[in-house]
Amino acid sequence: MTGIWIIARITFQEAVRKKLLGMALAAGAAFLILFATAVHFQAAGFQERHVPLFLQRQIFSAMQMVGMYAINFLIVAMTVLTSVDTISGEIASGTVQAIAMKPIDRWQLMTGKWLGFCGMLTAYALVMIAGVNLVSAGMLGTSARHLPVAFALMWMESMLLLSTTLCLSVSFSTLTTGVLVLGLHGLAFLGGWIEQAGSLTDTPKAVLAGVAASLVMPSEALWRRAAFEMQSPLATAINVSPFSGASVPSSSMIVYAALYTCVALGLAVHRLNARDL
Amino acid sequence: MQSLISAAQTQDATAAAGGIDPADLAISTKSLRKVFRDKVAVRGLTLDVRRGEVFGFLGPNGAGKSTSVKMLLGLVKPTLGSARLLGKPIGDREARRRVGFLPEHFRFYDWLTSEELLRVHGQLCGLRGDELARRIPRMLDTVGLTPHAGKQLRDYSKGMLQRIGLAQALIHQPDLIILDEPTSGLDPVGRRLVRDIIRRQKERGATVFLNSHLLSEVEVTCDRVAFIRAGTVIEIREVKEFERSYRNVVARVGRLAENALHELEAWGTEVRLKGSYLSMRLHAAEFAPRVVQYLVEHGVEVYEFTPQRITLEDRFLEIVSGDEGL
Ligand SMILES: Nc1ncnc2c1ncn2[C@@H]1O[C@H](COP(=O)(O)OP(=O)(O)OP(=O)(O)O)[C@@H](O)[C@H]1O
Ligand SMILES: [Mg+2]
Numbered sequence: 005m006t007g008i009w010i011i012a013r014i015t016f017q018e019a020v021r022k023k024l025l026g027m028a029l030a031a032g033a034a035f036l037i038l039f040a041t042a043v044h045f046q047a048a049g050f051q052e053r054h055v056p057l058f059l060q061r062q063i064f065s066a067m068q069m070v071g072m073y074a075i076n077f078l079i080v081a082m083t084v085l086t087s088v089d090t091i092s093g094e095i096a097s098g099t100v101q102a103i104a105m106k107p108i109d110r111w112q113l114m115t116g117k118w119l120g121f122c123g124m125l126t127a128y129a130l131v132m133i134a135g136v137n138l139v140s141a142g143m144l145g146t147s148a149r150h151l152p153v154a155f156a157l158m159w160m161e162s163m164l165l166l167s168t169t170l171c172l173s174v175s176f177s178t179l180t181t182g183v184l185v186l187g188l189h190g191l192a193f194l195g196g197w198i199e200q201a202g203s204l205t206d207t208p209k210a211v212l213a214g215v216a217a218s219l220v221m222p223s224e225a226l227w228r229r230a231a232f233e234m235q236s237p238l239a240t241a242i243n244v245s246p247f248s249g250a251s252v253p254s255s256s257m258i259v260y261a262a263l264y265t266c267v268a269l270g271l272a273v274h275r276l277n278a279r280d281l
Numbered sequence: 282m283q284s285l286i287s288a289a290q291t292q293d294a295t296a297a298a299g300g301i302d303p304a305d306l307a308i309s310t311k312s313l314r315k316v317f318r319d320k321v322a323v324r325g326l327t328l329d330v331r332r333g334e335v336f337g338f339l340g341p342n343g344a345g346k347s348t349s350v351k352m353l354l355g356l357v358k359p360t361l362g363s364a365r366l367l368g369k370p371i372g373d374r375e376a377r378r379r380v381g382f383l384p385e386h387f388r389f390y391d392w393l394t395s396e397e398l399l400r401v402h403g404q405l406c407g408l409r410g411d412e413l414a415r416r417i418p419r420m421l422d423t424v425g426l427t428p429h430a431g432k433q434l435r436d437y438s439k440g441m442l443q444r445i446g447l448a449q450a451l452i453h454q455p456d457l458i459i460l461d462e463p464t465s466g467l468d469p470v471g472r473r474l475v476r477d478i479i480r481r482q483k484e485r486g487a488t489v490f491l492n493s494h495l496l497s498e499v500e501v502t503c504d505r506v507a508f509i510r511a512g513t514v515i516e517i518r519e520v521k522e523f524e525r526s527y528r529n530v531v532a533r534v535g536r537l538a539e540n541a542l543h544e545l546e547a548w549g550t551e552v553r554l555k556g557s558y559l560s561m562r563l564h565a566a567e568f569a570p571r572v573v574q575y576l577v578e579h580g581v582e583v584y585e586f587t588p589q590r591i592t593l594e595d596r597f598l599e600i601v602s603g604d605e606g607l
Contacts, residue, residue, distance in 0.1 A: 099388045101356055105354040106377065107374045280351070
C-alpha cells in the first residue's frame, strides 16, 4: 500500500515542482478576471438600457455556461497535457527501471501515478469551478444549478481522459498518445453535435451516429450531462449549443463512462505488467 | 542444437559452482532466453553466482549483458527459461527488496535534489524515519556528493548522476548488488571510488554482479568472470586463474636447429621463430622449465626467457574475435 502513496506523492510533487499546477492556476486566475470583467460590463450595460429581467437572466445564464465550458476545456487540456508523458517518457528515458525493480508491483506504480494526477486535477477542477461560480454568485447573485452533480460529472470526464491517456501511453510514444487521446475527444465532441442536431431535426439515424461516437469516447457526453444539470429547464429548451439539452446523455451513458474509466485503468495496469521496460 | 548448447552449459555451470546448495546461490539462471521480435538478445544463459562473491559479466557490445540483468530484475520478461534471485523466483517482491540496481543509463526526475532522490528510493525499499535520515548523508558521503547534496539533478554532470545512481542502489544495504557499467562516465577518482565501494560491499557479505568493459577494474575487483558472446556464456573462470596463467613464453635465443621448432611442440603450440625471438604457447605453465632445459641441453644460447601472463583482456579479445581456443 505504501508504495502506491510514495508514487502518488512524487507524481503530485512533480506537477507542483515543475510549476505546472502553479502556472495552470495562474492562467485560470487570468481567465476568472476576464470573466468577472465581462460580467461586470454586461451588468452595467443592462442597467443603462433597461433590458427586461427575463432576457438579462438568459444572457447571464448563457455567459455562465460559456464560462463553465471554457473551464471544462481547460480541465480536459490540463488532464491530457500533464499525464501524456509520464509513462511513455519514463519508459523511453529509462527512469522507470530504477523504480520498477524496487519492491513494488507494477499495478501499484500505475495506481500511484493515477492517484497523484487525480489529486492534482481534482484540486485544479475544484478551484476553477468554484472560481467561476463564486464570481457569478458574488456579482449576479446566482450560480449554476446542481453544482455538486455538475462538478462530479466534469471530474469524471477528467478521470476518464486521464485513465485513457495512461492506458495508451503504456504502448505508444508521448506524441502518439497525445494525438490519439485528443483525436478521440474530438470525435466525441463532433458526436455530441451530431446527436444534438439529429435530435432537433428528428433524424434518429444521426442521433444513433452521435451516440455511437459517445460510446467510442464518452468524455463529451459527461460534459453535456453536466451542462444539462447546471441549466434551468427553460434555458435548456431554447438553446442549441454545446450546452444544449436537446438530447441529454442518459444515466446509462454515465454508468458506461464510469465503466470505461475502470476498464481503461485496468487495461493500463495489464499492459504495463506485460511489457518490457 | 540449442538444447545441446544449454546442456553443455548447465554442466559447466554446475561444475563451476561446485555442486553448491541452491540456497547458497545469489543468482541462478537456467537457459534464460530473450527474443525481441526477430532479434535474439540472449540465447540461453545458464549461470550460477555464489553468495558473497564479486562476479564480472563480460562481453562485447550487444552481447546481451544488460538484457540478462533486466531479466533477473523482472524488468524484461524472459521468452524461455527460468532464474532465481536470492533463492526466490525472479520478479519476487521480497527478493527485490534485498537487491540494489544501477541501470546502464541512470536517469531520474531531474527536479529532485540528490537528498530527495535518496529519500524516495529508500522509502521504496521500505526504509523509514530515523534509519533513512541517518543513511542519506552517509550514502552521499560514500559517493562523494556531500558538497552537492542540495543541488537538483538537472544541474548534475554525467559522472555525478552516475554516483547518485550508485548511492540509490546501496541505500538499503542490499544482499545482492547489480551494477550495469558502474564506471561509465566516471573520472579516475570515481573509478577508484567504485572499486572501494565494491570491496566494502563484499566485506559486508553482499554479492556484487558487475557488467563492465573496464577489464583492468574487473581484474582487481572480481572473484569470477563469465565471458558471454551473442547471448551465450562462452566460459566462466576464476580471476585467480589468470594470475597463474603464465602460458605464453618469449625467448631471445641464439641459433636454433631446424627440427627444434618441431620438437618444442611437445610442450606447446604456435611455436614460432622471428629473428632471434622464439615464441610459443605452452600447454601448461609448468612446462616452462622443460623448454629452458631442452634449449640448454641442445646447446642453444638463451639470452632472455620471459613467461607472459594471459590477461583478462587477451582472453576477452580472443572471445570477441570468435577464437574459442585457449
Ligand atoms: N528493447 C529492445 N528491442 C529490440 N532489441 C533489443 C532491445 N534491447 C536490446 N536489444 C538488442 O539485444 C541485444 C543485446 O542488447 P544488450 O543491451 O543486452 O547488450 P549489452 O551486452 O548490454 O551491450 P553493451 O555492452 O553495449 O551495453 C542487442 O543486439 C540489442 O540491439
Ligand atoms: Mg549494456
